[in-house]
Amino acid sequence: MAEVGEKRPATIHQVASLAGVSHTTVSRYLQDKDSLKPKTRVKVDFAIKTLDYRPNLVARSMRTRRTNRIAIVLPSGPHSPGRLLSAASETAHQAGYQVEIVSIEGGPRARAARVDELARSGQVEGILSISSIDVRGKKSWNVPIVVSGNYDDELRGLGELADASEIREIIEHLAGLGHRTFLHVAGAQTFASARSRKQVYLETIERLGLRSFAAIDGDWSAQSGFDAMAGLPSDSGVTAVVAGNDVVAMGVIRGARSRGWDVPRDLSVFGWDDYEIARFATPSLSTVAVDREAQGREAIHRLLAEIRGEPVPEPARGTINRVIFRESTAPPPAAVSGR
Amino acid sequence: MAEVGEKRPATIHQVASLAGVSHTTVSRYLQDKDSLKPKTRVKVDFAIKTLDYRPNLVARSMRTRRTNRIAIVLPSGPHSPGRLLSAASETAHQAGYQVEIVSIEGGPRARAARVDELARSGQVEGILSISSIDVRGKKSWNVPIVVSGNYDDELRGLGELADASEIREIIEHLAGLGHRTFLHVAGAQTFASARSRKQVYLETIERLGLRSFAAIDGDWSAQSGFDAMAGLPSDSGVTAVVAGNDVVAMGVIRGARSRGWDVPRDLSVFGWDDYEIARFATPSLSTVAVDREAQGREAIHRLLAEIRGEPVPEPARGTINRVIFRESTAPPPAAVSGR
DNA sequence: CTGAAAGCGCTTACAG
DNA sequence: CTGAAAGCGCTTACAG
Numbered sequence: 001m002a003e004v005g006e007k008r009p010a011t012i013h014q015v016a017s018l019a020g021v022s023h024t025t026v027s028r029y030l031q032d033k034d035s036l037k038p039k040t041r042v043k044v045d046f047a048i049k050t051l052d053y054r055p056n057l058v059a060r061s062m063r064t065r066r067t068n069r070i071a072i073v074l075p076s077g078p079h080s081p082g083r084l085l086s087a088a089s090e091t092a093h094q095a096g097y098q099v100e101i102v103s104i105e106g107g108p109r110a111r112a113a114r115v116d117e118l119a120r121s122g123q124v125e126g127i128l129s130i131s132s133i134d135v136r137g138k139k140s141w142n143v144p145i146v147v148s149g150n151y152d153d154e155l156r157g158l159g160e161l162a163d164a165s166e167i168r169e170i171i172e173h174l175a176g177l178g179h180r181t182f183l184h185v186a187g188a189q190t191f192a193s194a195r196s197r198k199q200v201y202l203e204t205i206e207r208l209g210l211r212s213f214a215a216i217d218g219d220w221s222a223q224s225g226f227d228a229m230a231g232l233p234s235d236s237g238v239t240a241v242v243a244g245n246d247v248v249a250m251g252v253i254r255g256a257r258s259r260g261w262d263v264p265r266d267l268s269v270f271g272w273d274d275y276e277i278a279r280f281a282t283p284s285l286s287t288v289a290v291d292r293e294a295q296g297r298e299a300i301h302r303l304l305a306e307i308r309g310e311p312v313p314e315p316a317r318g319t320i321n322r323v324i325f326r327e328s329t330a331p332p333p334a335a336v337s338g339r
Numbered sequence: 340m341a342e343v344g345e346k347r348p349a350t351i352h353q354v355a356s357l358a359g360v361s362h363t364t365v366s367r368y369l370q371d372k373d374s375l376k377p378k379t380r381v382k383v384d385f386a387i388k389t390l391d392y393r394p395n396l397v398a399r400s401m402r403t404r405r406t407n408r409i410a411i412v413l414p415s416g417p418h419s420p421g422r423l424l425s426a427a428s429e430t431a432h433q434a435g436y437q438v439e440i441v442s443i444e445g446g447p448r449a450r451a452a453r454v455d456e457l458a459r460s461g462q463v464e465g466i467l468s469i470s471s472i473d474v475r476g477k478k479s480w481n482v483p484i485v486v487s488g489n490y491d492d493e494l495r496g497l498g499e500l501a502d503a504s505e506i507r508e509i510i511e512h513l514a515g516l517g518h519r520t521f522l523h524v525a526g527a528q529t530f531a532s533a534r535s536r537k538q539v540y541l542e543t544i545e546r547l548g549l550r551s552f553a554a555i556d557g558d559w560s561a562q563s564g565f566d567a568m569a570g571l572p573s574d575s576g577v578t579a580v581v582a583g584n585d586v587v588a589m590g591v592i593r594g595a596r597s598r599g600w601d602v603p604r605d606l607s608v609f610g611w612d613d614y615e616i617a618r619f620a621t622p623s624l625s626t627v628a629v630d631r632e633a634q635g636r637e638a639i640h641r642l643l644a645e646i647r648g649e650p651v652p653e654p655a656r657g658t659i660n661r662v663i664f665r666e667s668t669a670p671p672p673a674a675v676s677g678r
Numbered sequence: 679c680t681g682a683a684a685g686c687g688c689t690t691a692c693a694g
Numbered sequence: 695c696t697g698a699a700a701g702c703g704c705t706t707a708c709a710g
Binding site for chain 1 (some may be wrong): 681687
Binding site (some may be wrong): 035042056058059061062067069072085091097098100101143190221222225226246250251253254257275276277278281282 | 395397398399400406408411428437438439441456469559560564565584586589590592593596614615616617618619621668
């Protein structure tokens with residue numbers, strides 16, 4: 001066991017006194033070493049080392065009115081923001097910002113209220129929300145806010161970082177294999193990403209003259225995928241399922257199996273997220289790889305640009321997501337594709 | 340687009356002036372409404388509402404020398420701390436603490452250096468590290484630190500929250516089914532959880548007079564599980580594999596399949612983490628369910644106790660982890676169990 | 679190149 | 695029950 005906080009940290013005055021200069025000079029040293037003449041610099045340098053001095057950042061914040069702190073709002077849902085978070089936090093640190101985490105329970109409105117409060121707390125200079133928030137009725141925020149994975153545009157500094165356009169590519173590919181009748185097991189519709197995937201699914205089906213047996217609203221769970229298959233009529237004609245994500249897709253595969261349908265022989269299944277675990281499942285899952293780290297970095301870059309009043313960089317579309325074809329997709333059964 | 344921060348937030352002086360009282364009184368109101376006489380209270384109340392006043396927390400921190408902020412150090416590894424993080428952050432908020440995230444790249448020593456710096460920054464009152472950190476050589480910290488999932492004990496306020504004792508239960512169960520020769524594909528040995536699982540594995544094998552063909556050090560990846568099976572001699576005699584976690588286990592299963600071995604007919608496989616996705620895989624994975632939220636809450640409770648100088652609650656052993664038997668485990672092939 | 683002074687927005691003894 | 699004063703540890707014009 002080590003000891004705990006007996007000694008107060010040294011202050012700028014103690015450093016100044018030991019160095020034989022004014023505390024103004026020490027502060028100046030902190031801002032820009034070169035503004036002191038070498039002899040003075042050496043004295044201050046020595047005093048700082050001797051006392052192991054670290055500036056009190058709270059006092060500095062108070063004086064400068066800058067906190068160098070941004071908040072990241074975590075989703076309360078089933079998503080694991082680990083990698084995005086690490087990358088975002090790393091990027092922010094490099095830019096000299098601390099990252100504060102706020103986890104918000106409750107629905108979009110409750111979250112919006114909390115974000116509102118946060119924005120006005122004076123504690124943070126910007127906010128990155130990983131969950132979608134309901135911003136209707138909110139007129140003004142005093143700090144920039146970036147929402148990752150949200151199509152709403154009533155929000156200042158909105159960066160659209162999720163993109164469902166890969167759904168189009170998936171359906172085109174499946175149609176090319178001969179599939180005609182599709183099923184979509186969507187994620188929770190409170191999530192912008194789920195809504196947009198569903199929307200692109202429906203549009204693409206329509207545009208290509210295909211048939212959607214149904215677009216079922218799920219809740220991102222494997223169970224929702226399983227249930228969708230359990231409830232599917234034998235004569236639905238569905239030969240391809242586009243699931244909201246990998247977890248749902250695994251439920252779909254298991255559900256299909258429980259109906260006696262083999263994947264991919266009788267049914268093709270697509271996920272989203274490229275979980276390592278689904279890559280090693282049997283059959284390995286066709287999916288969309290999402291570069292969470294790039295997403296996190298990009299979100300922070302956008303936020304920092306907002307904070308600094310610089311032009312906001314365009315999100316680099318198309319580089320973050322990548323469709324991956326694996327064993328869970330194949331041509332439809334001959335009987336079906338031939339009719 | 341909403342507007343951004345033109346107007347400065349109201350100060351305590353403005354409130355005082357509008358209410359016709361001293362700012363001291365307003366401050367007192369903030370601390371304890373009941374210490375004012377009703378008439379005064381109403382005036383202050385009105386002024387605060389009118390000006391939409393929020394106390395400047397940076398100034399308050401400066402004065403009180405309390406930041407009400409704790410830091411959580413994220414692992415840089417493959418783990419997804421999502422749920423633990425949410426629960427920890429939620430718990431901290433309820434206790435009036437803000438949570439700051441620090442993501443640290445690099446090895447245990449680099450992380451220890453960063454934690455050291457953090458502890459001395461005066462910005463946080465306590466630190467929860469989700470990754471293991473190398474604390475050798477560090478004598479004293481001026482804030483309490485709790486490490487979740489680490490057996491080291493040189494650290495002040497160490498809370499041992501990971502517990503590998505379920506490995507014992509797993510092996511006993513498998514032995515009861517008739518298994519005699521085991522293989523362990525461990526997680527990265529830089530993680531305390533991986534080290535302790537491996538240790539309990541070896542001890543239990545020894546104690547029960549069983550045989551361990553090998554304990555392979557992996558890196559938590561599915562590939563490491565796959566490779567372990569790819570490299571296993573045909574005559575190894577192994578009929579049961581204890582994997583470091585679910586991801587590794589899925590790699591093991593896939594690898595076994597590539598060797599023509601069926602799970603669980605030829606080989607039983609155990610994971611750790613109870614990922615939803617592995618529950619719906621075929622075969623569904625036997626595993627250990629970890630209550631991440633309880634883990635997060637408990638870690639914060641311990642940390643808060645340290646901060647407040649209260650007695651530190653004993654971690655509630657046995658309630659956090661639960662062994663779950665599913666399709667990936669079964670008796671060994673007759674030929675083997677009979678010999 | 680350096681120092682004395684003011685002030686950031688609060689809280690907390692100390693008087694009254 | 696309320697107010698005047700001091701001070702938390704810095705930074706930043708302003709002088710010199």
